Amino acid sequence: MIERDHIKKLADLSRIKLEEEELPGIARDIESILSYVEQIKEVTDKTEVAPGLVRNVMREDALPHEGGAYTEKLLHEAPSSKNGFIRVRKIIDQG
Amino acid sequence: MDIKTLTLQQARNDLDAKKYSAGELADACLSVADTKKSLNIYLEVFGDVKEQALRADKAIAQGKRAPLLGIPLAIKDNILIDGRHASAASRMLEHYKAPYDATVISKLKNAGAVFLGRTNMDEFAMGSSTENSAYGPTLNPHDPSRVPGGTSGGSAAAVAAGTVIAALGSDTGGSVRQPASFCGVVGLKPTYGAVSRYGLMAMGSSLDQIGPLGKTVADTELLFSVIAGHDKKDSTTLPEDMRAKKVTPPRRIGVPRDLLLGHMDEDVRENFENNLEMLKSKGYEIVDIALPHASYALAAYYIVMPAEVSTNMARYDGVRFGLHVQGASLADDYGKSRGAGFGPEVRRRILLGTYVLSSGYYDAYYYRAQVARECIAQDYIEAFKKVDLIATPTSSTPAFAIGEKEDPLSMYLADIFTVTANLTGMPAISVPCGVVTRNGASLPLGLQLTAPYLCESRLFHAGKDIESSV
Numbered sequence: 001m002i003e004r005d006h007i008k009k010l011a012d013l014s015r016i017k018l019e020e021e022e023l024p025g026i027a028r029d030i031e032s033i034l035s036y037v038e039q040i041k042e043v044t045d046k047t048e049v050a051p052g053l054v055r056n057v058m059r060e061d062a063l064p065h066e067g068g069a070y071t072e073k074l075l076h077e078a079p080s081s082k083n084g085f086i087r088v089r090k091i092i093d094q095g
Numbered sequence: 096m097d098i099k100t101l102t103l104q105q106a107r108n109d110l111d112a113k114k115y116s117a118g119e120l121a122d123a124c125l126s127v128a129d130t131k132k133s134l135n136i137y138l139e140v141f142g143d144v145k146e147q148a149l150r151a152d153k154a155i156a157q158g159k160r161a162p163l164l165g166i167p168l169a170i171k172d173n174i175l176i177d178g179r180h181a182s183a184a185s186r187m188l189e190h191y192k193a194p195y196d197a198t199v200i201s202k203l204k205n206a207g208a209v210f211l212g213r214t215n216m217d218e219f220a221m222g223s224s225t226e227n228s229a230y231g232p233t234l235n236p237h238d239p240s241r242v243p244g245g246t247s248g249g250s251a252a253a254v255a256a257g258t259v260i261a262a263l264g265s266d267t268g269g270s271v272r273q274p275a276s277f278c279g280v281v282g283l284k285p286t287y288g289a290v291s292r293y294g295l296m297a298m299g300s301s302l303d304q305i306g307p308l309g310k311t312v313a314d315t316e317l318l319f320s321v322i323a324g325h326d327k328k329d330s331t332t333l334p335e336d337m338r339a340k341k342v343t344p345p346r347r348i349g350v351p352r353d354l355l356l357g358h359m360d361e362d363v364r365e366n367f368e369n370n371l372e373m374l375k376s377k378g379y380e381i382v383d384i385a386l387p388h389a390s391y392a393l394a395a396y397y398i399v400m401p402a403e404v405s406t407n408m409a410r411y412d413g414v415r416f417g418l419h420v421q422g423a424s425l426a427d428d429y430g431k432s433r434g435a436g437f438g439p440e441v442r443r444r445i446l447l448g449t450y451v452l453s454s455g456y457y458d459a460y461y462y463r464a465q466v467a468r469e470c471i472a473q474d475y476i477e478a479f480k481k482v483d484l485i486a487t488p489t490s491s492t493p494a495f496a497i498g499e500k501e502d503p504l505s506m507y508l509a510d511i512f513t514v515t516a517n518l519t520g521m522p523a524i525s526v527p528c529g530v531v532t533r534n535g536a537s538l539p540l541g542l543q544l545t546a547p548y549l550c551e552s553r554l555f556h557a558g559k560d561i562e563s564s565v
Contacts, residue, residue: 010446013453014405015412015426017434018442029443030450032504037394041459043467045388050469057330073194079419088414089425 002031096120098127099257103166103314106260110155110165117155117165117209121148124167124211128258134234136252138172139180140212147209154207162321164207169253169262172213173220174305175294176200183296184228185218187417187436197294198329199263199305199322206321211259214249218438220265220298221404222246223273223509224500227440232497235277238536241494244274247308251278254308261309261318267299268396269489269513271306272525276489276541279527281315281558282308284513286549287520288333290319291326299403300331302396302517312526312558319551338549345553348374348544349384349482357511359491362531366540367488370528373564374486379557384478384485388470389515395471396514397507398451398464404441405448411436443503472519479547484557487512489525489541493533512543522546524554526561 004023007030011018018026071084080087096115110117121144128140141147144167151165170176173183175193177200182188196204203210217227225248226232233248235241236256243252247264251274254262264271266284275282283306290305297303307318326332350371355364371381413419413432420431437445451460478485489512500506516523525541532538542561546553 006450007446010449011430011442014445014449015409015429015433016437016442016445017427017430026443026446029503030447032502033397033443033447033507034450036504036507037397037460037464040391040394040398040463040467043388043391043463043470045466045470047466047469047473049465059327070194074416077191077194077416079413079416086415089428091425 002027002034096123097257098123098260100310101260102311103260103309103317104311106166107162111160117148117151118145120165121145121167121209121211124259127256128211131236131256131258134236134239134252134256135215135231136233136249136256136258137169137212138182138184138215138230138249141179141210144209144211151207151209159207161205161207162317163203165209166207166261167209167211167259168203169211169214169250169259170200171247171250171262171264172216173265173296174200174263176210176213179213181213181296183219184216184230185436185438185441186229187411189418191417193294195294198291198326200294202322202324214247214253214262216249217246217440219296219408219441220246220267220270221440221444223269223506224495225249225274226497227438229438234497235494237279237538238494238533241496241536241538242277244277244494246270246274247282248274250308251275251280251282254278254280254310261307261314263322264306264308265295266304266306266517267302268400268517269510271308272489272513272523272541272543273509275308275525276539277494279539280308280310281312281524281526282306283315283319283524283551283554284516284522285319285323285551286333286522288331289323289338289522289549289551291324291329291332293326293328297407299400300407301403302400304517312524312555312562315524316555333549340549342550342552343483345379345483345557347380347382347482348557349382349478349485351386351389351485351487352383353385354389354487354512357491359488360493360531363488363491363493363540366529366531367542370542370561371486374557374560377560377564382482384482386471386474386478388467388474391467392471392515392518393507393511395464395467396510396518398460399468399518401444401448402452402461403448404444405452408437408441408445440503468518471515475515475519475521475545483546484553485545487543489513489543493531493538493540516545521548522551522554524558526558528561528565
């Protein structure tokens with residue numbers, strides 16, 4: 001049974017702020033989805049999970065493009081920037 | 096000219112023969128897009144369509160030849176076009192401008208395409224109806240009280256309504272094929288790794304593929320040939336030497352009878368059986384096959400996909416790009432930005448993914464789903480030793496009504512036939528195969544064909560046979 005406290009914990013882990021009144025509805029939805037996907041436990045095969053067609057891809061440890069080529073465009077998308085850097089919140093208190 | 100029936104091949108011939116100009120073609124598309132505004136197909140019709148078309152005309156006049164030169168296309172809003180907005184139909188990216196071209200976009204630009212606009216979709220490609228868009232649902236051109244399918248509902252409706260010649264969508268669990276089926280157009284989910292995803296917003300990275308939507312199988316095939324190829328910017332694309340192989344044309348088509356036992360509208364079932372008869376009359380051999388693990392596909396999909404969603408969506412932190420909501424601390428900034436930016440289905444999947452990946456549940460859910468996925472892939476590989484293609488309906492119903500599936504699980508069940516191709520990575524196509532009537536409206540159906548890895552050519556071959564008989 002998924003309780004509202006579970007949802008609160010998951011929201012906290014996922015860094016999503018939810019309103020109190022949203023919790024029961026979300027708990028109900030997640031509960032119903034989990035009760036459907038639960039049937040996966042019937043799959044008891046011992047099959048190894050193979051990597052498929054995927055193979056390891058390496059590239060030279062070199063600059064993929066000219067430095068700074070995208071800086072301006074990327075910074076333009078940042079909510080806050082200064083002197084060519086993304087501005088972030090101070091997280092260390094000097095005590 | 097009637098854009099609704101104008102195929103890419105016809106438009107190409109007409110433009111090359113100078114029957115009309117790319118400018119006139121663009122005008123005709125823009126005018127249809129304008130009259131179909133109430134369908135909410137486009138999040139934005141670009142302001143420079145005419146300029147793009149005039150550039151194409153200039154190139155045509157100079158004797159330049161390229162497969163898509165002057166051809167208007169619609170692009171799903173999760174594929175980046177340099178300098179243009181790309182929002183994935185989310186509030187999170189409402190003001191986001193793409194800083195570069197997706198590889199598929201560079202390829203389309205090189206082929207001379209004209210971009211008409213960016214199409215509506217379920218937010219971050221999560222949904223099956225386009226109702227999860229933060230900007231309102233798209234309506235089905237065949238019956239505006241119904242959904243166009245999803246998540247590429249805008250792209251499918253754009254083609255069906257005659258606003259463009261063809262379109263691009265993306266398919267994680269059926270998001271190109273199911274809307275193609277609901278809107279009466281052709282939609283292809285290529286082999287995993289066939290098309291570069293550089294510049295596609297990631298949703299379920301082991302599942303996502305970009306796919307073309309067109310009015311005919313030949314148009315879809317042409318668009319696929321333009322966008323496919325190895326890309327060093329996407330390490331999951333398959334190298335060219337793996338692709339270069341001779342594919343035998345399809346002769347035997349397998350039907351997974353067990354899978355068809357579940358709920359399906361009676362007239363959809365009848366239509367499917369009639370199409371099998373038609374394929375027989377065209378010389379195909381129809382045989383029953385067993386896919387013992389395929390009934391677990393939907394459960395496996397709704398574990399693997401949210402797990403990948405919860406990982407991929409972590410990039411939206413309100414710091415580097417996208418919506419930022421100021422809080423009392425850094426953690427509060429994250430929580431508030433993500434809480435305000437993500438709609439209900441996106442949150443639900445992130446929470447579900449976080450749950451199935453958490454240490455106490457990982458083995459019971461995620462690991463089991465990976466095993467099931469492997470078993471399903473083995474079932475298909477086995478089946479393809481006996482048959483060349485596998486046929487099912489694309490969806491067990493025609494387009495459903497807007498608001499009909501309010502509970503998320505019932506929406507998920509709409510993906511029952513399409514998710515397997517994403518779990519296995521095999522290519523699949525939806526081809527229009529007839530219509531059924533609901534409340535006086537004639538609604539299209541789609542037949543889905545699945546082929547072994549990199550055997551897209553078989554889908555096109557049999558797809559054309561279906562198309563010519565409907």
